[in-house]
Amino acid sequence: MNATSPDPRFTIYHNPDCGTSRNTLALIRNSGVEPVVVEYLKTPPDRATLTGLIAAMGMPVRALLREKGTPYAELGLGDAALSDDALIDAMLAHPILINRPIVVTPLGAKLCRPSEAVLDLLPSPQLGPFVKEDGEVVIDEAGRRVV
Numbered sequence: 001m002n003a004t005s006p007d008p009r010f011t012i013y014h015n016p017d018c019g020t021s022r023n024t025l026a027l028i029r030n031s032g033v034e035p036v037v038v039e040y041l042k043t044p045p046d047r048a049t050l051t052g053l054i055a056a057m058g059m060p061v062r063a064l065l066r067e068k069g070t071p072y073a074e075l076g077l078g079d080a081a082l083s084d085d086a087l088i089d090a091m092l093a094h095p096i097l098i099n100r101p102i103v104v105t106p107l108g109a110k111l112c113r114p115s116e117a118v119l120d121l122l123p124s125p126q127l128g129p130f131v132k133e134d135g136e137v138v139i140d141e142a143g144r145r146v147v
Contacts, residue, residue, distance in 0.1 A: 010035035013045070013053070013102040021101040023115035023132045028103070030130050030139070031122045035103075044095040050088060053102055056109035061087045064111065066099040119145060 012028060012035050015021045028035050038045075045053065054061055061084040065077060071094055072078070077087065091097045103112050105121040112118040116138050119126075130139035137146050 006036045011104045013040045031124045
């Protein structure tokens with residue numbers, strides 16, 4: 001794949017207004033990969049895609065719900081009695097409820113919060129240093145992860 005053509009093996013469900021999502025995308029690109037970028041607020045996943053992502057991440061449906069800046073409280077989604085199907089219905093009706101960024105690579109799928117969690121999904125090393133938008137150094141000059 002050349003740098004201008006997205007590699008279909010790598011996908012990020014992205015919100016360009018989210019700093020964590022922007023940092024995650026930049027880390028993917030810093031490994032030499034141009035992923036398929038799905039702006040999920042503009043192009044929400046369908047039920048099969050969303051349930052497949054949840055299964056691939058091996059996480060409870062509730063763990064993917066975003067509360068901050070969403071209609072979570074107004075919709076009563078904190079009710080522990082709600083079924084997974086009801087929670088998925090809410091995410092499909094209100095994609096802002098889907099936490100982000102979700103990244104899929106040949107190494108798996110993961111909700112990448114914090115953004116450096118994506119490093120576990122990238123088969124290629126970082127190509128250079130990386131500093132998050134807030135100034136936190138993630139990758140040093142030698143391409144090593146800063147812990």
